[in-house]
Amino acid sequence: MEKQRKKELTLFDKPRNRKIVILSLYIALLILLAVDLVIHRHGDFPWETAPEFFAVYGFVACVVLVFAAKVLRFVVERKEDYYD
Amino acid sequence: MIKAVPIAAIFIIGALFVPLLKGKIRSSYILFLPVLAFIILLNTPEGTYWAFNFLDYNLILGRIDKLSKLFGYIFIIWAFLAVLYSLHLKDNVQHLAALIYSGCALGIVFSGDLFSLYIFWEVLAISSTMLIWARRKRASIHAGFRYLLVHAVGGLSLLAGIVLYVAETGTPEFGFIGLNGTASYLILFGFCLNTAVIPLHFWVPDAYPESTVEGAIFLSVFTTKTGVYILARTFPGTELLAWLGAIMTAFPIFYAVISNDIRRVLAYSLLNQVGFMVCGIGLGTALAINGAVSHAFCNILFEGLLFMATGAVLYMTGKSNCTDLGGLYKTMPITCILCLVGAASIGGFPLFSGFISESMTISASAKENLPIMWFILQFSAVGVLHHASIKIPFFTFFSEDSGIRTKEPPFNMLLAMSIAAFLSIFIGIYPDVLYKILPEPVDYVPYTLDHVIGKLQLLLFGVLAFCLLIFSGYYPPEKRTLNLDTDWFLYRKPVQYGLPVVHFIFGGIATVMGKIFAEFFPRVLGNIVAEPLPKTKAMLSPMGVSVLIAMAFLSLLFIVFALL
DSSP states (O other), rough: HHHHHHOOOOOSSHHHHHHHHHHHHHHHHHHHHHHHHHSSSSSSSSGGSSSHHHHHHHHHHHHHHHHHHHHHHHHHHTTTHHHH | OOOTSOOHHHHHHHTTTGGOOOOOOHHHHHHHHHHHHHHHHHHSSSSEEEEEEETEEEEEEEEEEEEHHHHHHHHHHHHHHHHHTTOOOOOOHHHHHHHHHHHHHHHHHHHBBHHHHHHHHHHHHHHHHHHHHHOOOOOHHHHHHHHHHHHHHHHHHHHHHHHHHHHHOOOBBBBBSSOOOHHHHHHHOOOOOHTTTSSSSSSSHGGGGGSSSHHHHHHHHHHHHHHHHHHHHOTOOOHHHHHHHHHHHHHHHHHHHOOOOOHHHHHHHHHHHHHHEEEEEOOOSSHHHHHHHHHHHHHHHHHHHHHHHHHHHHHHHHOOBBBTOOOGGGGHHHHHHHHHHHHHHHHHTTTTTHHHHHHHHHHHHHHHTTTHHHHHHHHHHHIIIIIIIIIHHHHHHHSSSOOOOOOOOOOHHHHHHHHHHHHHHHHHHOOHHHHHHHSOOOOOOOOOOOHHHHHHHHHHHHHHHHHHHHHTSSSOOOEEEEEEOOIIIIIIIHHHHHHHHHHHHHHHHHHHHHIIIIIHHHHHHHHHSOOOOOGGGGGGGOHHHHHHHHHHHHHHHHHHHHHH
């Protein structure tokens, strides 16, 4: 039993592998930030050509989304059998 | 070749033979129908087929042009994949309903007049309800009834609109209508209800998660995307739709974040995706229409793929709540990878199909100089990533191990998912294949360096935000609760409080009428004729609601004819 459980601890159960995933995400983010400073941006709006605009917007949008969803949950959440 | 038989008929008439067949013969037969339809469509040049006169009106069952051909292709491809996915089913009701449902969707796409559209429209609603009822659970039966009644209301509004429109213009032609007068508003209401445009969207997250595993694959595509097709034909360039569409991309995301059932999360993401299409149609420029139509094409594949993957999980584990799932990548690795392909496509990662279609609509809003709309759409683009690309795979396949040990789904399910995944990647890499068949000439290059980098920044920093929120514990935990949606004030509460009133008024009328016709008249008549009639009161038991519906329908008809 114990042996089987150990065998099942694969891939993402190992803290080391999780760290590798997170680390590669950070590296990818740094590369994206660096590349953005070099390339020439086109865009229809002035802010589209601003450096790192999409990085900031993506991050802020996601955080706002989650906190707004928490507020929404406070308003609309009911018990599972509410309509029954 | 279409002269021989209309494409809708291949499915609808073909479906009628399904109950006679069994086993492998039935399997090959139902797979053959979409293949046959595809070959016929491929070999049919643009033009008008199957036109005939009915009561002085010209009815057309086969209008083939670029727009209808594109939707025809993807609908047939999807019908094939969905049939393949549900091949293991022994339930003939579902096979029958699914084929008729697909046929009606194709019937609408190829119809050239509003009358034939309306007939397909109604059968579409009924056959799709069967796919919800076929799950045979209490919740599904209830959800199915709500779904059917909601669509009955939409259908009545559409019928009233069509009658008025034909009386005004003298032609039932199914072409550009545009917002102009009562008739067009009634028609738009009916169309918007089927397309699930906010605030008429509530039936999607209500009914779809209650449908059968296999039924959801058909449902997730045909009803809303026929709506998109119809809107693209009848109301392109309607500003109202552009804004409703933009709101529709953002609004459901918040719900998706706090929903527990992964199929409900997907239903909300479906709304968000249709929002991009409706917004594009509302903008109405060549780029926007192309964006809307191509997004419909790509979305059918990857949204359907996600429904397939979550359906496979439900099929194998019997569970679909985030609170019950987790760690399934260990036992369902192939399904997990296919789900991730769908997730990457819907999120719009470069080299996946969402990237080449979603950005067209966003770009169109920029070209029209609508900064607020642009910000909403970009916000939604990150939001899709958050709930569809991360939340669904994360809580299903990764997250904390739920201890569930299962197997991969049947081979036919895996095959259908693999084909959908392959097509999603193929279109992502070779967008020109799709761009060539779009209704307007395409002047859009998705793969520019700054676009790729910008999109990757947007997405990966969204991923970063998700990770940080999960690690810090700020991410809202998954809970076994339900969330109120617009149906709460649109009909759930009104019905709850209104029904007793309706019962009182119409039940009262029924009682009085019962007294007069079932007691008073028979007694009077009984005095005249020798043998008294048997009491018929028992037959006139409380029937307030049905009386109300009949009355509502009659008064609607009365109003329509009064306006004529």
